[in-house]
Amino acid sequence: MLGPEADETGEVIVEISVTVNGETRTGDVEPRTLLVYWLRDDLRLTGTNIGCDTSSCGACTVHVNGESVKSCTMLAVQADGEDILTIEGLAPSEDELHPMQEAFRQNHGLQCGYCTPGMVMAAVSLLEENPDPSERDVRLGLEGNLCRCTGYHNIVKSVLACAAGETAA
Amino acid sequence: MIPAAFDYVRAGSAEEAIALLGEHGDEAKLLAGGHSLLPMMKLRLAVPSVLVDIGRVSDLSYITDGGDHIAVGALTRHRALETSDLLAAECPLLGHVAGEVGDPQVRHRGTIGGSLAHSDPASDLPAAVLALGGTLVAQGPNGSREIAAGDFFTGYFESALADDEMLTEIRVPKAPGAGWNYQKFNRRAQDWAIVGAAAVTVNGGTNVALVNMGSVPLRASAVEAALAGGASAADAAEQAAEGTDAPTDLNATPDYRNHLARVLTRRALEAAGVS
Ligand SMILES: Cc1cc2nc3c(=O)[nH]c(=O)nc-3n(C[C@H](O)[C@H](O)[C@H](O)COP(=O)(O)OP(=O)(O)OC[C@H]3O[C@@H](n4cnc5c(N)ncnc54)[C@H](O)[C@@H]3O)c2cc1C
Ligand code: FES
Numbered sequence: 001m002l003g004p005e006a007d008e009t010g011e012v013i014v015e016i017s018v019t020v021n022g023e024t025r026t027g028d029v030e031p032r033t034l035l036v037y038w039l040r041d042d043l044r045l046t047g048t049n050i051g052c053d054t055s056s057c058g059a060c061t062v063h064v065n066g067e068s069v070k071s072c073t074m075l076a077v078q079a080d081g082e083d084i085l086t087i088e089g090l091a092p093s094e095d096e097l098h099p100m101q102e103a104f105r106q107n108h109g110l111q112c113g114y115c116t117p118g119m120v121m122a123a124v125s126l127l128e129e130n131p132d133p134s135e136r137d138v139r140l141g142l143e144g145n146l147c148r149c150t151g152y153h154n155i156v157k158s159v160l161a162c163a164a165g166e167t168a169a
Numbered sequence: 170m171i172p173a174a175f176d177y178v179r180a181g182s183a184e185e186a187i188a189l190l191g192e193h194g195d196e197a198k199l200l201a202g203g204h205s206l207l208p209m210m211k212l213r214l215a216v217p218s219v220l221v222d223i224g225r226v227s228d229l230s231y232i233t234d235g236g237d238h239i240a241v242g243a244l245t246r247h248r249a250l251e252t253s254d255l256l257a258a259e260c261p262l263l264g265h266v267a268g269e270v271g272d273p274q275v276r277h278r279g280t281i282g283g284s285l286a287h288s289d290p291a292s293d294l295p296a297a298v299l300a301l302g303g304t305l306v307a308q309g310p311n312g313s314r315e316i317a318a319g320d321f322f323t324g325y326f327e328s329a330l331a332d333d334e335m336l337t338e339i340r341v342p343k344a345p346g347a348g349w350n351y352q353k354f355n356r357r358a359q360d361w362a363i364v365g366a367a368a369v370t371v372n373g374g375t376n377v378a379l380v381n382m383g384s385v386p387l388r389a390s391a392v393e394a395a396l397a398g399g400a401s402a403a404d405a406a407e408q409a410a411e412g413t414d415a416p417t418d419l420n421a422t423p424d425y426r427n428h429l430a431r432v433l434t435r436r437a438l439e440a441a442g443v444s
């Protein structure tokens with residue numbers, strides 16, 4: 001995947017200021033810079049993955065003002081002034097996992113791990129909206145996230161375990 | 170994939186957005202949720218030289234009671250429609266259909282105005298607004314005008330909006346207690362409908378709208394006429410492909426879509442309580 005190329009005219013640069021994982025981060029971006037590239041290439045927050053770059057796989061899911069969003073389908077300039085949470089900002093501290101991360105660990109909710117940051121962010125957003133989901137709710141709630149390894153079964157199990165409070169951090 | 174370079178301006182109000190559109194002409198495009206426009210720009214299917222970001226015009230994000238109708242601001246996101254108690258009580262088809270769009274991430278960003286203005290025959294919300302007999306409010310430099318949903322979709326990705334007009338509100342008649350149903354057929358989660366059918370009973374009649382059965386979202390007029398003439402739901406649904414022009418793509422041939430239209434229309438009618 002290529003990062004943003006230099007603008008031929010070198011003209012249009014927009015200054016943005018975004019709260020990322022609780023800290024104010026500023027940057028000069030071309031308007032066409034996608035949020036995911038700004039996070040990965042400029043802020044070096046490479047936990048957010050790019051899977052498809054076509055809005056389909058959910059690997060790039062982050063929270064915008066608390067809601068899951070595909071960061072490959074949002075411009076960095078659209079995030080100006082907003083509150084972004086990435087997988088790096090989810091855990092309460094260096095040596096503690098977020099309950100959802102812990103649930104994925106305990107329930108073997110990942111294999112290669114490529115989809116995992118996006119899955120976890122989508123799952124946390126899902127439980128914010130529906131704290132007590134059925135198995136079907138979880139499957140439907142994660143329909144925007146593809147996993148090529150697990151067959152989803154253990155991912156669903158992880159999210160249900162987290163919802164049931166079985167993995168308090 | 171990175172879109173081609175463009176200038177970016179942010180509008181603080183509908184008036185400002187319209188003035189900016191006037192200034193930049195057909196080179197400019199409005200950016201609402203960006204969930205149709207940005208994917209097209211990444212593929213270079215759209216190459217606007219100016220984007221007018223209306224995503225922060227927050228006074229156009231609302232769902233309110235307008236007396237005989239529900240008024241929805243054009244910048245209202247799919248998620249807000251899906252979870253609206255007012256829509257659930259007064260016009261449940263619209264909220265339900267919004268919940269069928271894409272996936273949660275898409276519904277957190279996409280707006281009803283963007284969905285309608287985009288005029289994609291494969292989209293869900295246009296069919297819902299058509300079936301409900303909704304009205305769209307467009308604002309331009311000289312004020313606002315109302316456009317009936319039936320007159321809004323003029324061609325493949327084309328609408329009745331002028332270059333310097335913006336959709337500000339969508340009105341749907343209240344229909345508490347009406348029978349309604351939406352059938353969306355797709356083969357992968359999160360996908361657009363291969364075919365969809367929305368049915369709603371209004372004022373003693375039944376409206377049916379179809380997704381992905383032509384270059385625009387369509388009313389199934391042959392089905393509606395058959396029902397008005399006393400045909401059963403099952404018989405009327407046999408007419409679902411009449412007057413349509415189903416596209417061919419990777420997912421389906423026209424024959425297959427015609428078949429789906431008949432089956433889904435029958436299911437939608439029956440689930441809406443039309444027998
Ligand atoms: C992965 C994925 C899956 C999807 N699945 C579905 C699906 O199953 N069903 C479905 O119906 N849709 C689907 N969509 C599309 C989604 O619903 C879009 O959000 C919607 O079609 C466009 O709304 P938007 O606010 O994102 O508009 P934008 O992308 O910002 O704009 C779309 C077009 O409308 C114009 N526009 C926007 N707002 C206005 C306005 N107020 N007045 C005039 N013009 C305006 C823009 O200039 C642009 O031309 C999907 C999208 C993605 C990325
Ligand atoms: S990389 Fe964003 S959805 Fe796949």
Ligand code: FES
Pocket residue numbers: 109110111112113114115116146147148149150
């Ligand atoms: S764990 Fe490999 S893609 Fe999900």
